[in-house]
Amino acid sequence: METITLDVPAISCDHCVANIKRVVSNEVSGVSDVQGDPDAKQVTIRYASPATVEQIVACMTEWDYPPAR
Numbered sequence: 529m530e531t532i533t534l535d536v537p538a539i540s541c542d543h544c545v546a547n548i549k550r551v552v553s554n555e556v557s558g559v560s561d562v563q564g565d566p567d568a569k570q571v572t573i574r575y576a577s578p579a580t581v582e583q584i585v586a587c588m589t590e591w592d593y594p595p596a597r
Contacts, residue, residue, distance in 0.1 A: 533572045534595035551591045556583050
């Protein structure tokens with residue numbers, strides 16, 4: 529199991545975090561947990577194979593929550 533924390537400037541509220549959690553959990557196989565902090569504009573994602581960071585970032589970007597690079 530791996531964990532990554534991403535800065536996501538587009539997060540403005542708990543609803544944004546809930547959207548990211550729903551989308552990433554449903555669309556990226558291997559994601560087991562998504563937690564977010566709208567005040568810090570960050571999400572922390574736990575995942576295992578077959579999920580990759582690239583897949584997670586692509587999914588978030590597709591749904592208008594691109595992580596900062």
